[in-house]
Amino acid sequence: MPEPVPYLDLKAQLQPLRAELEAAFARTLDHCSFCLGPDVAQFEKDFAAFIGTQHCVGVNSGTSALHIALLLLNVGPGDEVITTPFTFVATSWAISYVGARPVYVDIDDNTFNLDPHLLEQAITPRTKALLPVHLYGHPCDLDPILAVARKHNLPLVEDTAQAHAAKYKGRTVGTFGQISCFSFYPGKNLGACGEGGALLTNDAALAQRARALREHGSTVRYYHDEVGYNYRMEGIQGAALGVKLKHLARWTEGRQSVARRYHELLADTPLQLPVESARVESAYHLYVVRHPKRDDLMKYLQAHQVGCALHYPLPLHLQKCYASLGYQPGDFPVAERAARECLSLPIYPELTQAQIERVSEVIHDYFRG
Ligand SMILES: *Cc1c(COP(=O)(O)O)cnc(C)c1O
Numbered sequence: 001m002p003e004p005v006p007y008l009d010l011k012a013q014l015q016p017l018r019a020e021l022e023a024a025f026a027r028t029l030d031h032c033s034f035c036l037g038p039d040v041a042q043f044e045k046d047f048a049a050f051i052g053t054q055h056c057v058g059v060n061s062g063t064s065a066l067h068i069a070l071l072l073l074n075v076g077p078g079d080e081v082i083t084t085p086f087t088f089v090a091t092s093w094a095i096s097y098v099g100a101r102p103v104y105v106d107i108d109d110n111t112f113n114l115d116p117h118l119l120e121q122a123i124t125p126r127t128k129a130l131l132p133v134h135l136y137g138h139p140c141d142l143d144p145i146l147a148v149a150r151k152h153n154l155p156l157v158e159d160t161a162q163a164h165a166a167k168y169k170g171r172t173v174g175t176f177g178q179i180s181c182f183s184f185y186p187g188k189n190l191g192a193c194g195e196g197g198a199l200l201t202n203d204a205a206l207a208q209r210a211r212a213l214r215e216h217g218s219t220v221r222y223y224h225d226e227v228g229y230n231y232r233m234e235g236i237q238g239a240a241l242g243v244k245l246k247h248l249a250r251w252t253e254g255r256q257s258v259a260r261r262y263h264e265l266l267a268d269t270p271l272q273l274p275v276e277s278a279r280v281e282s283a284y285h286l287y288v289v290r291h292p293k294r295d296d297l298m299k300y301l302q303a304h305q306v307g308c309a310l311h312y313p314l315p316l317h318l319q320k321c322y323a324s325l326g327y328q329p330g331d332f333p334v335a336e337r338a339a340r341e342c343l344s345l346p347i348y349p350e351l352t353q354a355q356i357e358r359v360s361e362v363i364h365d366y367f368r369g
Pocket of ligand 1 (some may be wrong): 161
């Protein structure tokens with residue numbers, strides 16, 4: 001029997017870092033700054049430098065970062081935020097948390113990202129921000145999005161939860177919007193040993209207010225200038241992220257090289273493979289192929305112990321929690337078809353050549369019938 005290929009293998013990533021992580025955790029146990037503290041402060045500095053922004057505010061999840069972003073832009077009840085229906089639901093949660101309405105725009109059939117051509121017609125007098133997602137690690141087409149943002153004087157928030165170190169025209173994503181929001185959920189390209197997230201910006205005033213919002217709305221302890229949240233990043237997570245950040249550039253190259261190998265091996269199959277537009281460098285958080293018989297192929301892969309997953313099986317406008325928005329099936333046909341046809345194959349830097357070849361072999365077997 002060939003070895004199973006797991007969809008995700010965090011152990012393979014963490015094992016070689018074990019000694020380094022334990023040493024970092026031991027330092028946290030010595031100083032006992034468990035909520036924020038020096039480990040988080042150091043990571044914030046290093047991550048801001050890595051991405052290329054002035055400020056990084058560490059929080060307890062990507063969802064919290066998105067929530068704070070919309071609070072910083074004073075988005076509230078009666079307002080609209082334009083985003084994509086084809087993303088992890090947390091993108092939309094932030095809009096709901098501030099009492100605003102998510103306004104969805106259909107996606108591009110090739111990149112699965114918000115289609116910039118459809119953006120302008122979705123703008124109304126109530127629109128307060130644009131919130132595109134660099135889905136699967138592939139940067140959005142930022143030039144036309146930024147052009148619309150400038151023309152209508154709308155702030156851009158980048159959901160960079162899946163796109164650590166991805167580049168658009170040579171520049172790292174997360175530096176284009178007023179604010180960008182990262183997730184360090186363990187399975188993300190840079191993952192904590194638990195939950196984590198960060199909000200990045202070049203605006204010192206926004207960063208300062210974000211620091212207050214994540215800590216009960218206070219800058220002076222027990223004095224609360226506005227209603228805040230307990231969204232602090234934990235010291236242990238800052239320590240883990242500090243260790244792992246040093247490997248992120250290498251890991252990103254590793255993901256890109258797995259993607260290149262899949263491209264070569266799967267080019268002669270009926271699958272539609274991910275496209276990487278000439279202007280971008282994808283961070284390949286996911287390697288997503290598509291085929292009309294997706295469900296059948298998925299069963300076959302699973303039966304042959306090749307891990308795979310769906311990102312995402314139901315677009316947000318059709319989720320039960322958003323029934324009150326009044327969207328109908330057929331409103332975003334490109335996203336709906338993508339939801340039926342997309343299949344995520346295993347991709348991580350530790351994936352071996354033999355594992356990649358095994359995935360390809362099982363896919364070829366499936367199509368040979
Ligand atoms: C993971 C993710 C989030 C949320 O991040 P958490 O850290 O899990 O809260 C938001 N948006 C996208 C696109 C994501 O993939």
